[in-house]
Amino acid sequence: MSSQQATTIGILGAGRAGTALARQAVKAGYQVRIATTAPAAENALLVDIVTPGAVAVESSQAAASDLVVLAIPLHKYRTLNQSDLAGRIVIDAMNYWAPVDGVFDDFESDSRTTSEVVEEFLRDARVVKSLNHIGYHELEEDDQPAGTATRRALALAGDDARAKALVANFIDRLGYDAVDAGPLAAGRSFQPATEIFTGSHTANQLVALIQKVRPLVDAA
Numbered sequence: 001m002s003s004q005q006a007t008t009i010g011i012l013g014a015g016r017a018g019t020a021l022a023r024q025a026v027k028a029g030y031q032v033r034i035a036t037t038a039p040a041a042e043n044a045l046l047v048d049i050v051t052p053g054a055v056a057v058e059s060s061q062a063a064a065s066d067l068v069v070l071a072i073p074l075h076k077y078r079t080l081n082q083s084d085l086a087g088r089i090v091i092d093a094m095n096y097w098a099p100v101d102g103v104f105d106d107f108e109s110d111s112r113t114t115s116e117v118v119e120e121f122l123r124d125a126r127v128v129k130s131l132n133h134i135g136y137h138e139l140e141e142d143d144q145p146a147g148t149a150t151r152r153a154l155a156l157a158g159d160d161a162r163a164k165a166l167v168a169n170f171i172d173r174l175g176y177d178a179v180d181a182g183p184l185a186a187g188r189s190f191q192p193a194t195e196i197f198t199g200s201h202t203a204n205q206l207v208a209l210i211q212k213v214r215p216l217v218d219a220a
Contacts, residue, residue, distance in 0.1 A: 006089075006166055007031055010057075010065030012080070014043060017093065018071035019050050020136035024143070026053035028173040035062035037079065060084045067170055069131065070094055070118070075101045077118050086124040089163040091170075093131035094118070095192050115157070115187045128158035128167045129187035130178075133197040142200065143175020153177035153203040155196060155210065157187040177203040181210050189213045 009030045011018045018034065025032045032054035034047050043056035062068065063084035070080070074094035092115045096107050107114050119127040134142070134154060144151040154176045158164045168178035181189055189210055190196040196209050 006066030008065040010062030010068040013071030016136045020139050022051040022054045033057040033062045035059040075104045085122050090125045090127050092129045095132050113188045126160040126163040130156035133190045151177050153179050153206040155179050155181045155190045157181040157184050159184050179206045
């Protein structure tokens with residue numbers, strides 16, 4: 001893997017978000033591996049039908065990819081294998097949905113962002129927050145070529161510069177402009193209920209929104 005390119009994408013989770021992302025990543029030319037808590041053999045037929053071109057694998061194999069996307073319900077984050085993800089670049093695409101998943105003390109009683117809580121649990125993973133603020137259906141509909149004036153942008157946040165560069169390149173190949181929001185804590189600016197989360201924005205618009213909320217994020 002070069003400093004700016006990834007070739008394999010591991011997706012943990014085969015729900016609507018995970019499978020939509022898998023299809024888009026296959027379309028972008030990536031080798032895509034999908035895993036759930038079930039054995040790979042039990043997922044093989046589903047993956048062949050729903051995400052043609054992707055491969056059903058065990059969780060440890062998905063975790064061995066250049067980039068690993070977490071697309072499981074956030075309240076199940078403690079089921080992730082810490083050892084498998086140690087040292088890996090992990091994209092946290094999860095959101096906290098208390099009305100749907102129930103109130104979860106891990107996030108209600110912690111002033112940090114959900115991604116910071118996940119990063120602490122994963123210990124040595126290089127976590128980048130992104131892909132959480134675009135609907136699974138929009139992901140396959142809103143993509144545009146680089147340089148298009150109206151191209152939609154997606155924010156990313158993380159504390160590892162090289163990891164963010166690789167994720168930014170991935171986002172670009174998926175068909176979106178990538179905008180660096182800052183450290184992982186800055187992911188607060190595009191969590192649910194924020195202006196960034198609830199809308200669709202170009203890169204310039206997204207930069208302006210990030211700058212607008214930065215004093216609030218920094219103070220949190």
